[in-house]
Every structure is written in structure tokens, then in C-alpha cells.
Amino acid sequence: MGARRTDVLADILRPVLERRLKSDIRGDVRFDRFTRGRYATDASHYQIMPLGVVAPRTMEDAARAIEIAREEGVSVLPRGGGTSQCGQTVNASLVIDCSKYLNRILELDAENRRCVVEPGIVLDDLNRALKPHGLWFPVDISTASRATIGGMTGNNSCGARSLRYGNTRENVISVNALLADGRSATFGPASPSLTEFAATPQMHALASDLLALGAREADEIKARFPKVQRRVGGYNLDALLPGRNDLNLAHILIGSEGTLGFTTQVELKLAPLLGRRAVGACHFGRFYDAMDAAQHIVRLKPIGVELIDRTMIELAREIAIFRPTLDQFVRGEPDAILLVEFGEEDQDENLRRLKQLGELMGDLGYAWKNDGAKKGGVVEILDPALQAAITEVRTSGLNIMMSMKEEGKPVSFVEDCAVPLEHLAEYTSRLTAVFEKHGTRGTWYAHAGAGCLHVRPVLNLRLEKDVKAMRAIAEDAFAMVREYKGSHSGEHGDGIVRSEFHEFMFGERLVRAFEEVKTRFDPAGLFNPGKIVHAPKFDDRTNFRFKPDYRGEDIATKLDWSAWPGSGGGFQGAVEMCNNNGACRKIEGGVMCPSYRVTRDERDVTRGRANSLRLAVTGQLGPDALTSDDMLETMKLCVSCKACRRECPTGVDMARMKIEVLAARAARFGFSLRDRLIGWLPRYAPYAARLPWLMNARNVLPGAAWLSEQVAGLSARRSLPRWRADVFDDATGDSLPLKGGGRGSKFDQNETPTRHASRVDLPFSGGGEERVSGTERRQVVLFADTFNRYFERENLDDAIAVLTAAGYTVHVAQPDDGKKRPLCCGRTFLSVGAVDEARAEAERTLAALKPFIDKGVPVIGLEPSCILSFRDEVPALVKSEDVKTLARLALTFEEFLAREHKAGRLDLKLQPMKQRALVHGHCHQKSFEAFGPVQTVLKLVPGLSVEIIESSCCGMAGAFGYGSETIDVSLAMGELSLLPAVRKASDDAIIVADGTSCRHQIHDGTGRDAVHVARVLAGCLD
Ligand SMILES: Cc1cc2nc3c(=O)[nH]c(=O)nc-3n(C[C@H](O)[C@H](O)[C@H](O)COP(=O)(O)OP(=O)(O)OC[C@H]3O[C@@H](n4cnc5c(N)ncnc54)[C@H](O)[C@@H]3O)c2cc1C
Ligand code: SF4
């Protein structure tokens, strides 16, 4: 069985294989091109199409799938989170995805600090379950939120605290595996005489052969295996050396990258949770000195010594979520920082060592008062919250690097070489010279204490010359590593990247021994062939993601993608930003990606969507893939929450990409009735509002809801928003006495806008500030969105009341084209892909707001998704200076109030309210850092206790929750955390949610009414 069958052969095999799998196993069996494409990549630069994908529901199903593969003569690739960086998780095989269903804890023995798990369990999920028992699995890798124990075992993964805990190998007690001959076996601690296998002759024979191999090759192993802790390359032959009193046969499977068997269970050693810690951020004026200092620092026995270099600090400072953290611990402009962590049980001891660290830095000549290379010292970090925030920056190191938008990207191939600490400084400076020789550069980060530094030179793997440079750099780097007796594979495994170099590093004899191990376990090459042994050349471009014929298709796009390179005006470059690191597969924390949190399906995660798009726009999924039903299915559960825009480390903005897909599809097939009902709402709403009883009949007339489902696909299980007769009208119905213009007024350019002799500050920095004088009241303009206008006008009324009470003159933005139809941001049109209509709406609104924009008057909105579209989609629709200014002026109600409060200008008298407010943030608020102000503003109410619901998307997401085919997922999203939290809230708690859809979901799911912040504040007005 070869590593890669020809496509022709694969085409013949696939149908039979698919048929048999579908008939015999429970679980997902998918052989379509889109699914295979989604499993063709891991976090490396390789791409190999698998034959098909199975996500078995039970271990018996997995076993049966492997049996069928064997009978049909195809290979099997076990897969967890698919976050490997070396190409070990791609193959032309049948992929068995363990992460979807095979993810249970089978046994937990807290007293003896051990547990048994299925391979698909994610490390963070496991640790969450262990936490109440005061325990954790201490191999704390950066990808803990999505890496599985099966994958960690497969790669022998290493955490930041490996100085204390060792690698995965040191923390696994035993592994149960299905072997190539169909048998199941347990690999664990054993005596040298192997008496425990007396009853299982085949296992006894296997174990004996392995030990015989270890004995035969003992001298070679001792001579050629690097003596560094970070060595994960090859098979762990050192575990088979004679005379070991800690013989554990599981060690031969650990780090075997799915090539020897299929792991069914892993027994883990657990550790007590770490208590309080002390961290010292050692600042160095010169990178070389930081590397040199590592060998001295480890003598203080820290549990981790992690590096971040100048480039990383600068890149992280550019990222809004990281900047505040850096500001708290980075002093001046260091060239490198070593984060040294002490984690003994006794915090006094940690503090003592922290003090010693300061002294050590002093002994090494560092002082804050120095200039140049010796300027430095230790910033002490004792606050656990700041420590956690720094860990977040550190573990995002790679992703921070990958946020570069250009075609050249940091490429992983020499990235986790480990050398003995005494050579670290020299090694890093020589490697930097190698990069320079090849016209590139690298950014360094990671585990200085373990001598394992991550570095990725920037290369464009579409270019032959850069691929040649990659080989040259690899050969130079590995030669150096060999010279220092280091390890060329120190953390991420071998895969395709490093296996080719085993012979150079370990020598021919040991590579033949590796091959012998593989043959003894898997003579026919059933499991993940071509990894560790018999590997292809690492620079064979036919295995690359960017193959020699890789090209962007000539596609027409509707939005502005010019910040990225590639076809479709840069759309190609934007979708290529996904590097498969899998951060979107996290299940808790943040918002991304709500659909995956419900389905746990690779199709429904940002990564799966980005991969499908990349393959589609480069012609790898056949003609018209972008507008195909499969693509629609791929996008179906994306709720356009924009969480990925903020939380994806490389900023993949799937919500915006979805608009392109819907637009392309609409251009091909037109709009459905439901699209028209949803998208064109702002256009027909003025007429509909005249007949509210008729519009509301759908919710009350028997059979009407059913009919709406049949005809328009609007779920009968959902009520539609209630139309009302007293809609908000810009020009009439002033209920509040306003001075200086006010509601209903148009902004007269000739009129002096304010009578305050004060500055009208523009929101955020950046131009356009002007000094206005001659009025007593500040001016603001309210953008009344369609939803609040027609369905919940009291929010607008209350916002006006609050702003007026605070001393602002509130103008309501009105059309200036002579038509009565109110203004609209274009949001509903965008949600169905009607981009041209959205642009027309945006341009109309822009024209109407022009006088305000010219005067720098803040534009305030209540519905987050509407007002924030002026910062997000509208600038991608319309190119003009006015749009840029509007993007800066557009503020949510709370952003405006919080800003005024911070500037000391908010004069809002609020009555105390002795209540609890439970607040759910709208996804777009979170995505645009606009949720903090919600909390700030609510806290202005004396006595109000404000609590945040830790929620992802509410699940309603505009029209998503109404769809007959999406309502179940919509409800399930709500049930993840928001709805249970609301149900738990006491009756007198106020539920606060600024989003119209969020309020609807809360009402449908719990029967409780949530309110906008404007209503809470208005209720407290003096
Ligand atoms: C941004 C980033 C940061 C990273 N940081 C670290 C780090 O700090 N430390 C570290 O060690 N690694 C790190 N990695 C690499 C990677 O995340 C880890 O190796 C991780 O443990 C892989 O887990 P996974 O579930 O994604 O495995 P996969 O990639 O799905 O699989 C890994 C290997 O295990 C095999 N495998 C999976 N399941 C089974 C099974 N049931 N039976 C047999 N074989 C199986 C696969 O075939 C494959 O060869 C990082 C990767 C990225 C992208
Ligand atoms: S979409 Fe973003 S978070 Fe998800 S895998 Fe791709 S780069 Fe990572």
C-alpha cells in the first residue's frame, strides 16, 4: 500500500469504501470534495487530499472503519484537532476524526491522580473537568483549547512548564491501541522480563522484539540520541534500552504520529493545580544576551522560561486586545524579554527566587539606569490576572507573527530545534546570519529554558526561489543543530517537514531501526504512511498547500479586499490568512465560533469555512464552487457574529466573506422570497407599519405560521417581531422638549451647531477635530435603525431622554433626498448578499449625515449591528473620505456616554437602583471592543450591581434564528450559556441586552424581557 495512491486509483476506491462505511458504521461518513478539502490541511504548509472522512460515534465504529480500510487496501490517518505544524496530519488516507464524538473521560481516580480518556478529548475540556478535583494534566501546550490528548500523544507534545513536568511522554501511564492486524493491545509499564504479557503471546512477541531491537542498537542510541529534554524526533528507541527500571512500552507509541496504531484510550498521570506563582519579566537590551542568560536562570529552578523578542513585542502592541497587557509589564524598548515563572507550593519561596532572579540579573550586569545592551532588569509580576494575560500573549506568539497580510508568511520547518542551553546564544545568532544570507528574517519566541526556540523565516512558498531558500536554510540549520548535539525536532513532531532529515541527524543505522519498528507494527503501511519513515522530500511542492499550479480564479467581488494580495481584488489573500491553527475550535471563552460550539463539525468552524473558500477561489473544488450548494451549506451556520474578525489570531473575517458568497450566489440564482422579506425590510417597513394588524396576523392566525414556513422558510416555531402603529417618526411626535434643534430637526449647516464655547471632540483619535462655539448644548445625531424604529421605539425615546438630560442636543438623522423613507445602514441587505442595495442605502445615509460629518458631530446608534456597520462594512462598500470620518464618528450609545464620562463631560444625574443587572453582550459589541462601555455606563447607576453573562452568540443573529433549517442550531446556541443564565436569574434581576435579536431570543427561550441600556438609564433619570 503506497503513501499516495494516484487520483485515478482513489477515484475507483472511494465509492466502494464510502458505501461500506456508510452501511456498517454509525457516525459521519463523508466523501464529498468539500469535506475532503477541509481535512486536506493541518497547521503546516502541506495539503494532501484524503480519500474520505469518518467521525465514528464509538470505538467499535472506529475499529470497524479501520477494518474496512484494511480490507479495501487504503491507509488510515487518525486525527484530533488537526493543529500539527509538520504535515503529520495530512495524507491520502481515510481520515478518522476522533475529536467529534470520541472525547469522553472514561475513568477518573482523583485520589491516585490518574484518569483514562478517549483520544478525542481536548486538553482544556479535560482540565476544566479536573479543576474541581484540584488536578490538571500539566502538559500545557499553547493549543490547549483545541489540541486533543490523542494528538498530544501522537506528537509527544511539550508544554511551557516542561522544565517541571516533562513532555507528554513523562505524563502518560499507558496507551490502548488498535493495531494493524486488528488486535487491541495495552502498552504500559512492564518488567524487563515481560511477564505481564504471558497470557497474550502476540503482544509478548511484539514487546520482546522491541526490547531486542533496543538492546541491539543500545550503543548507537546512546551515541546518537540528543541529550536534550526536547527531543521528539523519530521513534522513542531510548525507551527500549536495556537496564531501564522505568520500562514503559507506551513510550514507543508516544510521538509515533499515528504511524503505529490507532489510540483508543490514554491513561494519564495528573498533577495538583499550580498555586500562586511569581513571574519575573527579565528585560534585555540585546537578544544575544537574553539567550546567554537562559543557562544561568534555569539554575534557579523556574517552572518555565519563555522568550518574546522585539518583533513579537512590536507586533503584539499593534493588536488591540494585547496592547494593555504589554503596557503593564514591558518597560522601555527591550530587544528581548525572558518570562521566568516560579511555581513552588510556597509563595514565599517563589518570592525568594524572584529576588534571586533580580540579583542574578544584577550580577550579569543589567540595570535600568544603563544604556544600550546592558539596560535591563526584572519587572516583577505577582497579580494572577496579569500573569494570565501575559500567558495569553505568549501562547498567541505564533499567531501574532502570522497576522502579516503579505504573501510571504513565517514558515515552519526549522522552528523547534533544541540545543543545549550553553550553545543557545551562539546558535540563535548563527541562525539569524543564515536567514540573512538567504534574504529573510525570523522572529523568535517560546521555550528558552528548554533550549527550544521557535523561529519562522518569512518565505513565499508560491515562489520556487523561496522554496529553494527553505531547503538551504533547513540544511544549514540542521547542520548546526547536529554540531551542538541538539535535536532538530524538539516539540511539534516530524511529519513531512523533519522526517527526511532523520538520517542526517540520527544516522543511517538508527533510521533503519525506525523502519524496523514501523514494519514490526504495521508491515503493510496501514497507518499514516510516509511519516517518520519513508517520508517524501520535505520541499516536494506537489504536497504543498501552494502547489506549482496554484492560482486564484478570476472572480468578481463586491467589497473592498485591497488590504490583501491575490485575485478577487484581494479576497484570495484574505481567505488564505487562515493557517489552520484551530483557535476557532475552542469551546469556551470569547465568542468564536458559535456554530462549531454547537455542532463540533469541521464544516461549521471558521477554519473549515476558510479552507473551503480557499479551495473554491483557487479552482480546487471544481467549477462554480463559490456559488455551489456545498458552499452554501458550509456558510449556512455562520451567524455573522464577527467574533472571528477579533478572535482569530490572523483576523479571518468570515462574516464579511459570507457576504461575498451570498452575493455571488444571488448573482447566479437570484434572491429567494425569504431573502427578500428579510433583506428588503427597510424598504417595505413604512408600508407594513400602516397595517400592523395584518402584518401581525402571521403570529396569531391558525396555520399562518405554518404557511410562512412552507412558503418562505420562516420557522413556525418562532414568533416574528410585532409591528406597531406608533412607530418612531423622525419628523413628528416630539414628546420631549428639546432646545437648539433636537428631534425632528435637520442639521442646518448655516446654523451655529452648538452654543457651547467648547470643543466637540471626535471619537477616537485621528483628525477632523474642530472647535465650535456659540451654543450651550453639545450636538449629537441619533441614527434610528429600522428595528428600534418599527418594533421598539421606546428605546429610541429613552435614548433621546437620556442624552437630553445629559445636556446634549439630539438631532435625528433624516433623509435629504426628498423621500420619506427613513435612513438605513444596509445591514439587512448585506445579510442576504444584496450588496448593491446595501451600498445604495449606505450612500443615501452618508449623504444625509454629511452636514454632521463635516461638523464632526458624533453619530449615535442603539442597535449594535447597525451602528457598527458604519465602522465595518460601509467603509468596505463605499470609498470616500466621508466614510472614513463617519467610521470614526459612529458610536454606540454606551461608547458615547462612556467616552463623555471619561472626559469628565457627562452630566447625568441618575437615581439609585438597588438591583442586579445581568448583561449579555451583542457579538458585534464584543468584536469592536464596544462591550466594555456597556458595563461602564451601567455602573454609573448608583447601587446597580452589574454582572456579565459569559456568553457567546445568542443564536438569533439577525434572521438566522428564524430560518426553518437553522432554528434548532439557533436555539442550541442560546442554550450553551445565555438562556440557562437568564433562567437562573432571580425575578427582580434586570436582563440587559442591546441587540434586538438577542432580546428576541431571550424572550423566546426564557419568557423574560430583556431591555436596552437606554431603558435602564432612562428609568433612573432624576
Ligand atoms: C499555534 C500553534 C501552537 C502550538 N503550540 C504547541 C506547543 O506549545 N507545544 C506543542 O507540543 N505543540 C504545539 N503545537 C502543535 C500541536 O498543536 C500539538 O502537537 C497538538 O498536541 C496536536 O494535537 P491535535 O489534536 O491537533 O493533533 P493532530 O494534529 O490532529 O494529530 C497529531 C498526530 O497525532 C496523531 N493522532 C491523533 N489522534 C490519534 C489517535 N487516536 N491514534 C493515533 N494517532 C493519533 C495524528 O495522526 C497526528 O500524526 C502548536 C501548534 C500550533 C498551530
Ligand atoms: S480561522 Fe483563524 S482561528 Fe481558525 S484556524 Fe484559521 S487562522 Fe486559526
Ligand code: SF4
Ligand atoms: S462570523 Fe461568527 S459564526 Fe461566522 S465563522 Fe466567524 S465566529 Fe464563526
